[in-house]
Amino acid sequence: MDEEDQPERIPDRRSQDNAPRYQRPNDTPLALGWRVLQSRMRAARDKLSRSFMHRTLRIGVSARIFHPEPGATGLRSKNLQYLEESIAHWVMSRDVLVFMVPTVNTSGLLHPSNITLQHYARQLDGLVLQGGADVCPQSYSESPTRPEWSGDRARDLYELELLHAFVEAGKPVLGICRGCQLLNVAFGGTLYQDIEENVPDSIAHVNADYDAHKHAVRFPPGSSLGQMFKNYTRPIVNSIHHQAVKDLGRDMRIEAISDPDGVVEAIRYTKADFVMGLQWHPEFHRAGGVELLDCTPILDEFLRAARETRFL
Template structure:
């Protein structure tokens, strides 16, 4: 059986390698490893014009929206907090268009950290622009427990409380239309969201690619394989 093709979004940043120092499409190697461990093939999806999103989504079996920069507050009608990072407008444009295309086509979708926040914003939700206690130190993942909400998609994949690697200072505030919270941190922070309907669309606030628990991505790959058969 052909392995499902999983598209993963990338950073767009300046990078150095060899003799070169120039803009580059970047993706931490943990993401491809994570998808491969889940049984999928990986396609990197660097930022493109939003008009290309539907055609790109039509070529993949599932979509992973990777972590990264803070979502620009104007996207959810807010003024920027001084602690909000600089915008990544090209990524915001591209990834919001990809999310819209995935939701419209029923393509399985996993949002990681920023990706979860973008899913919420795409559906009309808002974000808390700063909270403490969800990073280890600068450049160091934190670790804290999250508790699933019984009866949700997330709980069907990870039914017990689990320690997760985390690195974020923003989080979901008001849920977007059609989304339900499916996991919480001990401080009440929403740690996972999903669509309240049969479509496979899940966002997690932590970084599962940084850990060794592959149950979420295996669920994504299974959903991608089933969607590919239906197509």
């Protein structure tokens, strides 16, 4: 082969300075090491960001308690703790995991445990207090005016401890119906033991229609719910309660009242990012519905607070 027919030979830079051709001219080991470190820091940041934004939230829901009656047999002779289906499905509608939080027993004879409600508050991202039996008047230093209004003192003690554990951990809390009343009691407030008897001019807040019963509410000026639902003047909500907030607990603010009787329908604790109680049942309101107030914005605010405080 003639010399002029031979392919042009590409010079090998490495033979000159032992550096790859793609390396920057006059680069130094220190500069290269700094860029490698920056790249790894960016990768770690991006991984943390993905984990922070996409890890599924874990929301605890307090348990309802079934207390056995004298003479009960079989399963009904045992204490049962359960979760009402609608509340779980409402919270899960935003693709979060729901965990019912049971009562704990650190001194039981059969199965003692070192687990406390504070452990749940540290591991879960937020708490929903579901509805159910009346709050016992003893929990706000009163006596029941009727035997049927004695409530569930055992559940009060469990949920009050659970509530304070989440508040002290900086986690958001949403109380529904009984949960709203319990929030008020937890911070020193009191309740009307029976709206019909204690507020004679009130409208009906419960009847045989149960979850079909409804009435209008109004949001006071300056309330966060008023800001959230600016286009609503008298939204309709589902109402199933014969007790209600009487004297507000410390640092509590009224977020909604019944129209026209002024019975308190929502409250908010002002010393936390999100600790709110709704006297109505948002889990019975259809998402995107037009008859009853669509309460998914409240759920979304609760879950945003849960994500923002999850690493506390």
